[in-house]
Amino acid sequence: METLSLRLANKRKFLPVGATVTLFALAFLAGTLLFPAMRDGQSFFNLFITTPFLLILVVGEGLVIISGGIDLSVSGLVALTTVASAALLRDGWDPWVVIGLMLAMGLVFGAVIGLFITYLKVQPFIATLAGMWLARGLCYIISDSEIRIYNPLYKLLAGTRILIPGLADPTTKKGDYVTILVVVALVVLAVGMYIAHYTRFGRTIYAMGGNNGQNEQSARLMGLRVNRAKVQVYMLSGFCSALAGIAYSIYVGSGHGTHATGMELTTIAAVVIGGMALTGGEGYLLGGLFGVLITALIQSLIQYNGQLSSWWTSIVIGALMLVFIGVQGVLATLNARQLTARRLGGAGGGSTAAGLRRRPWRDRRVLVGAAVVVAVLVSMQVVGARNAAPGPGNSGTGPACAIKPFRQDHAAELMKAGAVIAYERNGGSGCVDELSAIYADGRIVADNGTQTVEKKASPADVQALLGSINDLGWFTDNMYSTSETQCGQCFTYYTAVSYAGQVKTVKAVDGGTAVPANYWLVTAKLSAILPTFGPGPQ
C-alpha cells in the first residue's frame, strides 16, 4: 500500500494516462451528443466486442515497450496462429489441444526472438521484423487460401453472449451484452497489470526501460536479472500474440496469411495513445485499455458520421499519437530538469523547472501536436461538408443515399427475355442505381428505379461490345458481391454484366477497394453505349 501511495504522490506520472481517459470520456460524450444512435448502451460495449484481440496484443506489446524494446512480430504471429489453428482444426484435432499448442508456439517464438535480442545483441526492431516475416511466410507455406473454421467450440465461443447485469433482461436474453473474448481480454489485462506492478519481474522491466537504453545498464548494476527478464518479456509478448491470434480466429471464423495486416501498427499506436512512452520505463497497462477504446471509438464515430471515409481513422490516430508523444517529451524534459536542479541544488535550474511546470502546454511539441489535431479536425469538417453537398449532375439526394441492393429478380426477368444486363450502382452522394438491359437486336432499355430510358443501337455494335467484354474475361458463373458495409463515402461503382446463354452471370465490382483487371475499360465500353438519364423527377 505504501508503494501505491508513493506513486500517487508523484502525480505527474499519471498525466498521460489521465489525458487518455479524459480524451476518451470527452470523445464519447461528444459522440452521444452528436449521434443519437450512440446513446444506446450497447454502442459502448461494442467498442470492447470489436477489439478483444487488440487489447490482448496491447498487454504484450505494452510490457515489451515498457522494457525499452519493441515487438513488430505481433501481427505476423496472429496471422500464423489463425492459419495454423484453422489447419489443425480442419484435420480434426481437438480444439483445446490446438489452443494449447498455439500458446506454446507463441512462447517458443517469443523465446527465440528474445534470445536473439539478448544474447546476439540484435536490435529489437530488426529481430522482431525477421520474426514477422518468418511468421507471415510460414502462413503461406501452411496454406495459400483461406481456411474456414467450423469447429463447434469456436462457434460457441464466438456466439455466446454474456449479458450485462442490470442492463439486460436474463429471461428474454435481450439487452446489452459482451462476448466471452471480451472477458478473456480483460482477464489478460488484469494479469498483465498484476505482473507489471506487483511482481519482481514487473519492477525489473520498469527499471530496464527508458533513457536510451542506459537504464538497462543501471538495472544490471543494481543486480537485476536483466537478461532473463528480457527473454521473458518477449516470451510474454509471443504468448499474448498467440492468444490474440486464437481470439482473432474465433472472431473472424477463419485463418489466412493476410489476417491482421498492419495490426502491429495499430497495437503500437494504442500503446502510445494509452500513455506508455516508446522510450520505455514509463506508463501503465491500464492506459493501453483506453488506447484501444479510443482507436475503436474513432472508428465508430467516423462510421456514425457517414460522410467521411474510413481512412480518416488512421489520420486521426496518427495525429493523436503526435500529441501523446509531445506530452511524453515534455514530461521527460521536466523530469530531467528537475533532476539536474536537484543535483545542482542551485536556484537557476530550479526556477526553470518551476517555470516549465507551470506551463507545459507551451512546449513546442505539444503546440505542434495540438495544431495538427485542430488541422485534422477542421479538414474533416471541410471534407464532410463537401461530401454532404449534392454533386453536380446528380439527383441531389445527398448523403442520405444508401447503397441499394442489386435488383436481382428484375435482372433475372430481363435475362429470361434474352437480355444482357449491365448494372451500376454508387452510394454516397452520387446515388446511382441503373439497371440496363441490352438486347441482341440493338435495343437497350435502362431503368434507374424511377425512370426508364430506351435507346436503339446497331446489332453489330452490341455484338462488338459483348464480344470485347467477353474477351476481357468478364463473364463468369460466379455471383460476386464485394460491396462493403454501410459506408457513406465508400463509392460502390458496381458493374454487373450478364451474357446471353449463361444462366446466372453477374460480376460486381466495388470501385473503392477491389477493382479487378480491366474494370475501367469495361466501364468505358459500357458507358459509351448505354443511354443517359435526364434530371430525375425527385
Added chain:
Amino acid sequence: MKTLRPSINLGRVVESRLFVPVLALSVILLFDLVFVRGFFNLEMKDGHLYGSLIDILRNSAPTVVLAIGMTLVIATGGVDLSVGAIMAIAGSVACILIDPRIVGLNLQGNITAVVGDPTYSFAPIPVVILLSLLAAVACGLWNGLLVSFGRIQPMVATLILMIAGRGIAQLITNSIKIIIFNDSFAYIGNGFIVLPFSLFIVVALFVGAWLLTRRTAIGLFVESVGISFRASLYSGINEKMIKLFAYAFCGFCAGVAGLISVSSIRTSDANQIGLYTELDAILAVVIGGTLLGTGGRFSLLGSVIGGLVIQATQTSMYAIGVAASAITAVKAVMVISVILLYSQQVQDLVRKGAGRLGRKQAAA
C-alpha cells in the same frame, strides 16, 4: 568477390565494409548458377536486353532508390519507417494529376474520354513528376522537423506518418484505384534504352548522392552527427539542418521510388504501393553494413548492393518455384543470416580464422 593476391591481407578483405554484401550477392548468384538453368542467359529482342539478371536490376530499382535515401537517415542515427507511405502519397499525387476526372463525382460523362487514351494527361508530365516529388519532399521535411526540432525519437516520429500516410494517400485518390493510360508517364517504370529506363534513374540518383556526400562535406557531417550529435553541435555543425536534410532527401528518394512503382504497374493503389518496402529498404542498408541505431559510417554502395541482394534472392526463389507469398519466410531467413554475419561473436570467430589464414599466406 575480390581477387585475392598473396600481397593482400585476407583479414583486411574480410573486415572491408563491402565484404558482407558482396559475399551475400555472390552466394545467391552461385546458388543460381548451380540450381537455376539459364539464369545468366541474356537475350536481345527489339533492341531491349532481356534475362533474369536484367529483371533483378529492374525490379530492384524502387528498393535501391529507397535504400540510398535510407542510408543517410540511418547514418545520422535515425530510421525512416514512413518511406512506404510516402511512396503511396507520391504515387497518388501523380495519378490524380494525370487523371483528376476519374475521382470526380461525375464519373459517367468523362470516363470514355480518359480511358485508353495514351496521350491524355491533365497536367503536363514534367509538372506531374515535379509536384509528386515536392509532396514527397514535404513529407520528408515533416519527418525531419519532428526528429530534429521536435526531438522525438526517429522511429516514433516516422511511425506517425507511416500510420497516417496511407490514409492520406487514400484520401487523395478517394480510395479509387486510378489506372494510368498515359504512355510517357508509364515510360518511367516500363521504358527501355537497351537497359530498363528505371536503371538509369537509379544510377543518376546514386551518382548524385555519392557526389553530394563524398565530394562535399555533407557526408562527413552526416557521419559526425550519427556518431555524436552533441559533439557535432559543439564543433559548429548545424546538426538540426543535417538531420532535416537527411530526412528530406529520404523523402525525395521515396517519391522517386513511388513514381517508379506506380508507373510500372500503371495503377495508383494506395493500399499496395510500397507496402512493407520500408522494411526492405532498412534491410538493404543493414546488409550494406551501415549500422542501424548507432549511425555513423555509411556506405552508399553497400546499400545498393544490399538492395540487389534482396531482389536477387526474391527472383531466384521465384525461379526455383517458391510461391510469391511464401517469400517473406525466405527474407526472414536472410535477415537472420545477416544478423549472424554481423554479430560480434561470429565476426570474432571469422576474424580469428582469417587472421590465421593471412599469417599462413604471409609465411608462404
